[in-house]
Amino acid sequence: MPPDSASDARPFQPRNPETFFAAQRRNRRATRRMSALGIFAAMIMGVPLTLVLTPLIYAGTLLMAEIINHFSPLPPEFWQSANDVGQLASRVGNYFFNHRGTLDTNALIKAIALFLLPGMVMAFVLWLTTVVLFRRGGVGGALASMQAREPNQADLKELQLADVVQEMAIAAGLPAPKLMLVDSSGANAAAIGTSPADARIVISRRLIDDLDRDQLQALLAHLVGSIGNGDLRIAFTVTSVFETCGLLVAIINSPFGHQSRSAIWRMVRYTFSRGSSDSARAVEAEAVASMLAGGLDMNSTDVDRFFNKANPGLLRKFFRLVFFPILFTNMAVELTLWFFLGVVVGPCMALIWRTRRYLADASAVELTRNPDALAGALQRLSEDNSAIPGGTWATHLFVINPQGDHTARDPQVTPEQLRQAAEVWAGTASSGGDVATGPGPIGPGISATVTAYSSLRSEIMAAGLAAARGDAQAAARMQAFMQAMAAAHGEDAAQFHMPNLADVTASRHGDREAIARLQAQNQQERAQRQDKHGETGLQAQSFLSFHPPLKKRLKRLEKMGARFSEGAHARMSVGARVVMAVLFVVIVPLLAVAAAGMLVVIAMMIMLNLVFLSLWLAVIHAIFVWLNARWAE
Amino acid sequence: MDISYELIAAIILAVLFLFFLLRTFNRLVSMRNGVRSAWSDIDVQLARRHDLVPNLVETVRGYATHERETLEAVTQARTQAMTTSGSDIATRAIAEMALTGTVGNLLARVENYPALKAVQDFLLLQEQLTSTENRIAFARQHYNELVRQYNTSLAEFPRNLVAGMFGFSSASLFAADAADQANVQVKIQLSGQRDR
Numbered sequence: 037m038p039p040d041s042a043s044d045a046r047p048f049q050p051r052n053p054e055t056f057f058a059a060q061r062r063n064r065r066a067t068r069r070m071s072a073l074g075i076f077a078a079m080i081m082g083v084p085l086t087l088v089l090t091p092l093i094y095a096g097t098l099l100m101a102e103i104i105n106h107f108s109p110l111p112p113e114f115w116q117s118a119n120d121v122g123q124l125a126s127r128v129g130n131y132f133f134n135h136r137g138t139l140d141t142n143a144l145i146k147a148i149a150l151f152l153l154p155g156m157v158m159a160f161v162l163w164l165t166t167v168v169l170f171r172r173g174g175v176g177g178a179l180a181s182m183q184a185r186e187p188n189q190a191d192l193k194e195l196q197l198a199d200v201v202q203e204m205a206i207a208a209g210l211p212a213p214k215l216m217l218v219d220s221s222g223a224n225a226a227a228i229g230t231s232p233a234d235a236r237i238v239i240s241r242r243l244i245d246d247l248d249r250d251q252l253q254a255l256l257a258h259l260v261g262s263i264g265n266g267d268l269r270i271a272f273t274v275t276s277v278f279e280t281c282g283l284l285v286a287i288i289n290s291p292f293g294h295q296s297r298s299a300i301w302r303m304v305r306y307t308f309s310r311g312s313s314d315s316a317r318a319v320e321a322e323a324v325a326s327m328l329a330g331g332l333d334m335n336s337t338d339v340d341r342f343f344n345k346a347n348p349g350l351l352r353k354f355f356r357l358v359f360f361p362i363l364f365t366n367m368a369v370e371l372t373l374w375f376f377l378g379v380v381v382g383p384c385m386a387l388i389w390r391t392r393r394y395l396a397d398a399s400a401v402e403l404t405r406n407p408d409a410l411a412g413a414l415q416r417l418s419e420d421n422s423a424i425p426g427g428t429w430a431t432h433l434f435v436i437n438p439q440g441d442h443t444a445r446d447p448q449v450t451p452e453q454l455r456q457a458a459e460v461w462a463g464t465a466s467s468g469g470d471v472a473t474g475p476g477p478i479g480p481g482i483s484a485t486v487t488a489y490s491s492l493r494s495e496i497m498a499a500g501l502a503a504a505r506g507d508a509q510a511a512a513r514m515q516a517f518m519q520a521m522a523a524a525h526g527e528d529a530a531q532f533h534m535p536n537l538a539d540v541t542a543s544r545h546g547d548r549e550a551i552a553r554l555q556a557q558n559q560q561e562r563a564q565r566q567d568k569h570g571e572t573g574l575q576a577q578s579f580l581s582f583h584p585p586l587k588k589r590l591k592r593l594e595k596m597g598a599r600f601s602e603g604a605h606a607r608m609s610v611g612a613r614v615v616m617a618v619l620f621v622v623i624v625p626l627l628a629v630a631a632a633g634m635l636v637v638i639a640m641m642i643m644l645n646l647v648f649l650s651l652w653l654a655v656i657h658a659i660f661v662w663l664n665a666r667w668a669e
Numbered sequence: 670m671d672i673s674y675e676l677i678a679a680i681i682l683a684v685l686f687l688f689f690l691l692r693t694f695n696r697l698v699s700m701r702n703g704v705r706s707a708w709s710d711i712d713v714q715l716a717r718r719h720d721l722v723p724n725l726v727e728t729v730r731g732y733a734t735h736e737r738e739t740l741e742a743v744t745q746a747r748t749q750a751m752t753t754s755g756s757d758i759a760t761r762a763i764a765e766m767a768l769t770g771t772v773g774n775l776l777a778r779v780e781n782y783p784a785l786k787a788v789q790d791f792l793l794l795q796e797q798l799t800s801t802e803n804r805i806a807f808a809r810q811h812y813n814e815l816v817r818q819y820n821t822s823l824a825e826f827p828r829n830l831v832a833g834m835f836g837f838s839s840a841s842l843f844a845a846d847a848a849d850q851a852n853v854q855v856k857i858q859l860s861g862q863r864d865r
Contacts, residue, residue, distance in 0.1 A: 192792060199800035206710060207807035209703075209815075403807070 054595045056401040063395035067270075070391055074384040078277065081376035085284075086155025087642050088368045093154045094121070095649050102660045106667070121150060159280070162287075166279045169307060170321055171230060171272075178228055180319050182424060184216035184238050193244050200253050201237060204260040207403040213237045213263060223420040226433040227259040230272060235263045240424055247413055254400055254410035258435060261399025267392045271433055274385045278577055279325055281373050288369050291359050299324065361648035368641035375634050382578025389432055390584040397589055398596065407598035411590055418586050437583035457521070458492055464516040693831040700819045704840050707812040708758070711843060714804045715750070715765055721798050722747045722772065728794060729775065732785040739775050746771045758841045769802060809843050816840045 054062075098118065101110060128147045131139040187194040198215050205212035213227065213235040223242040229235035237259050247255065283303075289296035303324050309317065401407045414436070422436045431438050496517070502510035590598070726740050733740075746768040753764040776795065785791050820839045823832045 192796065195793075196796055196800075199796065199803075203800060203803045203807050206714070206804050207811055209707060209710070209811045403810075405810075 053597070054592075056398045056407075056596050059398035059592065059596060060395060060402070063391050063398060066391040067388060067395065070384065070388040074381070074388055077376075077381045077384040081372070081381050082156060082159060083152070084372045084376070084638055084642060085159065085369065086152050088365055088372065088645055089155040089158060090151050091646055091649050092362075092365050093158065095653055098653055099656060102656060106660060106663060124150065159284070162283050163276065163280045166276050166283060167272075169303070170276065170279065170325055178322055179216055179236060179238065181322055182218050182220075182238060184218050184236075187215055187217055196249070197239065197244055197252065197256075200249070200256050201260070204253065204256045204403060207257070208260050208264045208399075210260060210264050213260065215239065217241050218424060220424050221421060222423040222438065223417055224422045224424050224434045224436055224438060225255055225259060226435065227263050227268065228433055229263070229268050231268060232263050232266075235268060242420070243417075246420065247416060250404075250406060250409040251413035251416065254404050254406060255413045255435060257400035257403040258396045258410065261403055262392065262396035265392065265395055265399060267396065270388065270392060274389060274432070275325075277381065277385065278377070281377060285370060285373060288362075288366050291355075291362060292366070361645070361652040364641060364645040364648050368638065368645050371634075371641055372638050375631075375638065377577045378579045379631065383580040386578045386580040386582045389582045393584050394589065394592060397593060401593070401596050407593050407596045411593045411598035414586055414589060414593075432582035434583075436586070437581060439581075460520045461492065461496060461517055464513050464520060689827070690831060693828050694835060697819075697822065697828070697832060697835075697837050700815070700822065701837065701840075704812070704815045704819050707808065707815050708843075711805065711808040711812055714801055714808050715754075715761075718768070718772075718798070718801045718805065719747060719751055721794070721801060722768075725772075725775070725794055725798055728788070728791050729779060729785065732788075732791075733779065733782050736775070736778055739771070739778055743768075743771045743775050758843055762843050765805075769805070772798065772802065813842050813844065816842050 101114065101118070104110060124143065124147050127137060127139065127143065130136045187198050189195065194217065197217075201215045202212050210232055213229070213232075214237070216236050216238045218238055218240045220240045221242060223240055223246050225237065225239040225243060227235055227237055237256065239256075243255070244252065283300075286296040286299045290300055302320070306317070306320050306324055309320070397410065400410050404410070417436045422434070422440055423438045424434070496514075499510045499514055499517075503514045722743060726743055729736065730740060746764070750761070750764040750768045753761050776798065779785055779795070822828050823837055823839050
C-alpha cells in the first residue's frame with residue numbers, strides 16, 4: 037500500500053469493535069429476550085380483553101339457552117350451574133369491591149378460571165384461525181398489490197441484479213429466492229414469503245439505478261441473511277397477532293356495520309374457496325388481511341354510523357335499543373386493543389423485529405465481509421424517498437422504513453447542491469432586477485464554503501421578504517428561481533412549490549378569495565405529501581416504529597468496521613441536548629399519568645360493560661319468562 | 670427391594686450417555702453432509718467457469734490482438750484446473766486459484782479495449798464470468814465457514830471421542846497458500862513459453 041493513501045484515510049478506530057459473529061450472537065439473545073417480553077405483554081393484554089369477552093360469551097350462551105329452553109326445556113342442572121356461576125361472580129365482586137363476605141382460595145381459583153378461560157380459549161382459536169388461513173396466502177397478494185414483475189432478461193442491469201441474488205444465496209447456503217422488481221419512484225427492498233423455500237425478494241427499480249454493485253450486494257445480503265435467519269416466520273407470527281386483534285374487532289363490530297360484516301364474510305368465503313386459482317386466492321388473502329389490519333384503526337366508522345344515522349327507521353331504533361349494551365363491549369374492546377397494541381404489545385413486537393434487522397445487518401456483513409458497502413447503501417437510501425405503494429401490512433418487511441428515516445441524513449448542504457442553487461439564483465438575476473437589501477450578486481464561479489452558503493441564503497431570504505411586502509420585481513425573481521430549481525430537481529420538484537405571490541399580497545390586504553385559494557393549494561399539497569409517505573400498515577398500530585433508526589444501525593455497522601462520511605456523525609449541540617433532557621423529564625411522568633388514566637378508563641368501560649350486559653340479560657330473561665307463561669296458558 | 674439405587678443410577682447414566690452419543694453422532698453427520706453439499710456447490714460453479722472461459726478467450730482474441738500471452742495463460746490455467754478435477758481438495762484449490770488469478774488479470778486488461786466494451790455479447794459474457802467468480806468466492810467462503818465449524822466440533826472435548834469412535838475425519842479448507850499460488854503461476858508461464 038502506498039504510504040500517502042494510508043495517511044490520507046481517516047484514522048479508523050471504532051470505540052467498541054465487535055465481530056459480526058459476536059453481533060449475531062448478541063442479537064439472537066436480544067430476540068429471545070424480546071420474544072419473552074412480547075409473550076408476557078400479549079398475556080397482559082389478554083387479561084382486560086378476557087374480562088370484556090367472557091361476560092359476552094356467557095351472555096351469548098345464556099341467550100341461546102333461553103331460546104332453546106323456550107322450545108324444549110333444558111334440564112334443571114343447567115340452570116343450577118348457571119346460577120352457581122352467577123353466585124360466584126357476585127361473591128367475588130362483593131369481596132373485592134365491597135370488602136364483604138369471605139373467599140377461600142378454592143373459590144378464587146374457580147372464579148379466575150371461569151372468567152379467564154373462555155376468553156383465552158376464544159383468543160387462541162381466533163389466532164389459530166388466522167395463522168392457518170393466511171399461512172399460504174398473502175405473499176402473492178402482497179406482490180400483486182405492489183405490482184411486482186419478473187426481471188427483464190434483456191436488461192443487463194436487471195440480469196446483474198439476478199446474478200447478485202444468486203451470489204448471496206450461495207454465500208448463505210440457501211436456495212436462491214425469487215427476484216421481483218417494482219417500478220416505483222421509491223427506493224426500497226423487502227424479503228417476503230413464508231419459508232426460505234418460497235421466499236421472494238422485492239426490489240424497486242430505482243434502487244438499481246441509485247446504488248453501485250457492492251452496495252446492492254450488501255443490501256441483498258441483508259435480505260438473504262434475514263431469510264436465512266428465519267425472519268419470515270417471525271414476521272408472519274407478528275402479523276398474525278395484529279390480524280387476530282383485527283378479526284376480534286371485526287366480530288365485535290359485526291352487529292353494527294357492513295364494513296366489518298363484509299370483512300368477516302369475505303374471510304369466510306376465502307376459507308371455503310378451495311376451487312379458485314392460487315393467485316386469485318393470494319390476492320383475496322391479501323385483501324382480507326389488510327381489511328382486518330384496517331379494522332384496528334380507531335376511525336373505523338361502523339359504530340358511529342349505526343348510532344348517529346339521521347332519521348332512523350323503526351327497525352333501526354329497535355336494533356339500537358337491543359344492541360346498546362354491546363356498544364360498551366365494543367368500546368371496551370377497541371379501547372383496550374388500541375391502548376395495549378399501541379403502548380404494550382406493539383412496541384414489544386417492534387423491538388423483536390428491530391433485533392432481527394440488526395441481526396440481518398450482521399449477517400450481511402458476514403456474507404459480504406464488506407461493512408462499508410452496507411453502511412453506504414443505508415446512508416444513500418436514507419436520502420431517498422423510500423415509499424413503495426401497496427403491500428399495506430408488509431411495510432415492516434422493508435429494509436428502510438417506507439415512511440422515511442432521516443436520522444442518518446447528512447445535514448450539510450453538499451457543495452454540488454450549493455453550486456447548483458447559486459447558479460440558478462445568478463441565472464434568475466435578469467428576470468427580476470437587483471434586490472437592494474441583499475449583498476452583491478454571487479457569480480457562478482463561487483467557492484463552496486459555508487460563508488458562501490449563508491450569504492446566498494440571506495440574499496434569497498431578503499428577496500423573499502421583499503416579495504412578500506409586495507415588491508413585484510423580487511416576486512418575479514423568486515418565482516423564476518423556484519421554477520428553475522424545480523426543473524433542475526425533476527422528481528423532487530414538489531418541495532420547491534411556491535404559493536402564488538399575488539395571492540399572498542392580496543391576502544395580506546384581506547382578500548377573502550385569495551385566502552381561500554391559498555388554503556386550497558395548501559390542502560392539495562398536504563394530500564400530495566400524504567401520498568408520498570408510504571402506507572403504514574402494522575406500524576400504525578404501534579407507538580414504536582418497527583424499523584430501527586438508521587443512525588443506530590450505522591453505529592453498529594461502524595463497530596463491525598464500517599466507515600462512512602462525516603455527516604452521519606452529526607451530533608446535537610449541548611443546548612439542544614439539555615432541552616431534550618428537560619423535556620424528557622417533564623414528558624415521561626405526564627405519559628405515565630396518561631397511561632394510568634387510560635387504564636382507569638378501560639376498567640370503567642369493563643365495569644359498564646358488565647352492568648349493561650347484566651341489565652340486558654335481565655330484560656331478556658323477563659321477556660322469556662313472560663313468553664313461557666303465555667305459552668303455558 | 671431387589672433393585673438397588675446404584676442400578677437405577679447406572680441405567681439412567683447409560684441412557685443419558687446413549688442420548689449424548691446419538692445427538693453428537695447425528696450432529697456430526699449433518700455437519701459433514703453440510704460440508705459435502707457446500708463442496709458440491711463449489712464444484713458446480715467451478716464447472717460453470719470451465720465452460721465459460723473458452724468463450725471469453727475466443728471473444729477477446731478477435732478484438733485484443735496484443736493479449737496473446739494473457740489469453741494463453743488463461744487457457745493453460747483452465748487446462749491445468751480441469752486435469753486436477755479428480756484429485757483432492759488442496760491440489761484443486763491451488764489450480765483453481767491460479768485460474769481465478771489469470772481470469773481476473775484478463776478481465777482487468779480488457780478494460781483497455783473500448784471496442785470490446787461495445788459488444789453486447791461480450792458484456793453479457795463478462796457479467797456471467799464476473800458473477801461466476803463471485804459465486805466461487807462466496808461458495809468458498811460458505812464452504813470454509815462450514816469446514817471451520819465442523820473441524821472445531823470434531824476437535825472439542827467430549828465430541829472428539831465420539832468422532833474418533835465413528836471415524837469422522839476433519840475436512841480440508843478450500844484455500845491455497847500464497848507460495849503455492851506463485852508456484853503454479855510460474856509453472857503456467859514456463860509451460861506457455863515452451864509451447865511457443
